[in-house]
Amino acid sequence: MMSSDEDYSLISEASELQRIQFETNKCKMAYDSIISDQKMLVEARETNLHFTKQFDQRAATMRAALKAEEKRQEEVLEMDKRKITDLMEEQRRLKSEIQSVQQDILQMEETNYCLKQQSDVSTAVPERKVVFKGQTSGTGDSSGFDIVPKIVYPMEGGTALITFEDETVAQHILKMRDHEVQLEGNITLNVQALPVHLLVPSYVELDTQVCPRRVLVSNLPKVESVERLLDKLEIYFSKKKNGGGEVEEADMLHDSGNVVITFTDNNIAKGLTDKQDHEVKISGEKKHKVKVTPFLNGKIANLQTRETVCQRSVLLSGIPAIMEQDSLQDLLEIHFQKTSNGGGEVDDVIYNPVGQHTLAVFEEDSSTEAQSQ
Incomplete structure (x- = not known):
C-alpha cells in the first residue's frame, strides 16, 4: 500500500506530463500555423514575382512606345517649326507686297486726283474766248493750225515743282526718288521726287x-x-x-x-x-x-487730250511748313542745284506750303510760273 507522499508524486508527474503534452500541442499548432503562413508567403512571393515580371514587360513595352512617340512628336514639332518659318516668310512677303500695292494705290490716287483737277480745268476751255493765231493751209477743204497750250497744274499743299535746264538731271532726281535736304540748324527734310503728269490737247476742232x-x-x-x-x-x-x-x-x-x-x-x-x-x-x-x-x-467741237510726263520738271512731296515760304523755296533750289546731291542747274522752282492752293502754268518750253489763289 502506497503512502500519501507517493500518491502526491504520481499526481505531480501526471500533471507535468499533461502540461508538457499541452505545450507540445501548442507548439505543434504554432508550427503548423508558421508552416501555413510560410506557404502563403511563398505563394504571395511567387505571385509578386509573376506580377513583377509582367510589370517589367509592360514597362519595357511602354518605354519603347513612349520613345517612339517622343520621336514622332519631335518630327511633328520640327515639321511645325518649318511650317511656321515658311508662314512667317510668306507673311513678310505678303506684307511687303501689300505695302508696295498701297504705295502704288496712293500714287495712283494722287495721279488720278491731279488728272481729275486738270480734266476739270480742260473741260472749262470751251467756255473761254479763243483767238485764232495759227497758219492756215491751202490744201483740202479744212484748215488746221498750231496751238501753244498753257497747262494749269493745281498743286497740293506741302509740294514743290522744280524745273531743270537739263532733262537728264530731272530723270536722275526721279530715279533717286527719296532725298534728304539739309536745312538750317541741322534739320533734315525728307522729300520724295515724283513725275509730273499733265493732260495736253492732242487734237482740237x-x-x-x-x-x-x-x-x-x-x-x-x-x-x-x-x-x-x-x-x-x-x-x-x-x-x-x-x-x-x-x-x-x-x-x-x-x-x-x-x-x-x-x-x-x-x-x-x-x-x-x-x-x-x-x-x-x-x-x-x-x-x-x-x-x-x-x-x-x-466753240470747241472736238477736243482730244493725251497724258504726258514732263521731262525737265519734278514734283517734290512731303514738305511740312517748317519755315517761311521764300526761305524754304530758296533752300530747295540750292539743294537741287548741287551736283553732289544728284542735281543740276535749276530753271525754275515753286513751293506751295501746306494749307495753300497754287496753280502752276506749264508752257510749251516746260518752264513754270505760278499764281496763288
Whole structure:
C-alpha cells in the first residue's frame, strides 16, 4: 500500500506530463500555423514575382512606345517649326507686297486726283474766248493750225515743282526718288521726287464764225502803259471819220499783245476789217500802222487730250511748313542745284506750303510760273 507522499508524486508527474503534452500541442499548432503562413508567403512571393515580371514587360513595352512617340512628336514639332518659318516668310512677303500695292494705290490716287483737277480745268476751255493765231493751209477743204497750250497744274499743299535746264538731271532726281535736304540748324527734310503728269490737247476742232461786233487789232507797238494804249485805240475807233463807232470795251490779250475792240453796233467791224491797215496816234503826234482783222467767235467741237510726263520738271512731296515760304523755296533750289546731291542747274522752282492752293502754268518750253489763289 502506497503512502500519501507517493500518491502526491504520481499526481505531480501526471500533471507535468499533461502540461508538457499541452505545450507540445501548442507548439505543434504554432508550427503548423508558421508552416501555413510560410506557404502563403511563398505563394504571395511567387505571385509578386509573376506580377513583377509582367510589370517589367509592360514597362519595357511602354518605354519603347513612349520613345517612339517622343520621336514622332519631335518630327511633328520640327515639321511645325518649318511650317511656321515658311508662314512667317510668306507673311513678310505678303506684307511687303501689300505695302508696295498701297504705295502704288496712293500714287495712283494722287495721279488720278491731279488728272481729275486738270480734266476739270480742260473741260472749262470751251467756255473761254479763243483767238485764232495759227497758219492756215491751202490744201483740202479744212484748215488746221498750231496751238501753244498753257497747262494749269493745281498743286497740293506741302509740294514743290522744280524745273531743270537739263532733262537728264530731272530723270536722275526721279530715279533717286527719296532725298534728304539739309536745312538750317541741322534739320533734315525728307522729300520724295515724283513725275509730273499733265493732260495736253492732242487734237482740237473749232467751230468758228466771224463776230459782227468785234475786231482784232495787231501789230501794236510795245508801250509802258497798257491803259494809255487802250485809251488811244478806243478814241481812234470811236470816230466815224475813221470808220468806227461807239466802243463798248477794249481788252488786251496779254498772251499775244493784241487788242480786241468791241462795238455796240453790229455794222462797224466789217468796214474796219475791209480796210485792214489803220494809222493810229499811239505816242505823241507820230502815227503807227496797226492791222485790223476779223475776230473769230470759236466753240470747241472736238477736243482730244493725251497724258504726258514732263521731262525737265519734278514734283517734290512731303514738305511740312517748317519755315517761311521764300526761305524754304530758296533752300530747295540750292539743294537741287548741287551736283553732289544728284542735281543740276535749276530753271525754275515753286513751293506751295501746306494749307495753300497754287496753280502752276506749264508752257510749251516746260518752264513754270505760278499764281496763288
